[in-house]
């Protein structure tokens with residue numbers, strides 16, 4: 509059966525989400541974007557977003573996925589939209605029956621989510637990411653392609669784990685952190701930190717997302 513969905517955001521990340529939805533037999537009825545300069549060349553019939561016309565924007569209607577890669581922007585948009593939200597989960601993702609996934613979250617091709625893991629709202633579990641057992645991933649986080657989170661890892665609200673990063677068991681990453689590409693995280697990370705390298709070291713402590 510076909511379901512209807514709307515996509516908020518028309519850049520490259522939106523293209524991936526659209527494909528996941530269409531494979532799953534969704535009809536994308538509308539695509540919105542606030543920034544014409546960020547629209548991907550393959551996005552068609554993009555309508556203006558809610559930022560400039562919050563009162564006339566069609567908040568009611570099919571559920572929405574906020575298809576914006578920058579975590580802080582997804583959080584900002586979720587704050588001013590008054591919509592219901594859908595999930596987009598690629599058919600090749602392997603997801604334990606005992607894990608939970610919040611509304612608005614997307615899980616891309618080849619991602620693995622193991623038992624007793626909780627994934628928040630509007631999260632991105634990107635291509636081939638591995639999120640192991642008993643993880644807690646906060647709202648608006650992004651686990652990039654090929655990142656590997658071992659068991660009992662926590663990732664706070666809005667944090668971005670970069671491509672190919674590795675987080676060893678039981679590490680807690682705070683909120684609104686950035687973990688650089690290829691970083692090996694061996695210790696807990698305080699809120700708002702940027703961590704890079706092997707072993708991971710803090711290079712910044714202000715909000716980056």
Ligand SMILES: CC(=O)SCCNC(=O)CCNC(=O)[C@H](O)C(C)(C)COP(=O)(O)OP(=O)(O)OC[C@H]1O[C@@H](n2cnc3c(N)ncnc32)[C@H](O)[C@@H]1OP(=O)(O)O
Nearest residue numbers: 634652653669670671686687688689690691702704705711
């Ligand atoms: C489908 C998709 O595309 S999903 C997108 C996924 N995106 C990512 O994974 C990107 C992750 N981003 C990064 O790794 C970035 O380099 C960041 C965010 C960590 C840092 O970016 P910036 O704040 O611009 O820092 P900048 O480039 O100035 O680097 C600062 C220092 O950290 C070093 N550094 C930056 N990133 C890394 C890294 N990943 N590993 C090791 N060192 C790094 C730089 O060499 C530089 O060192 P120096 O001061 O000795 O010269």
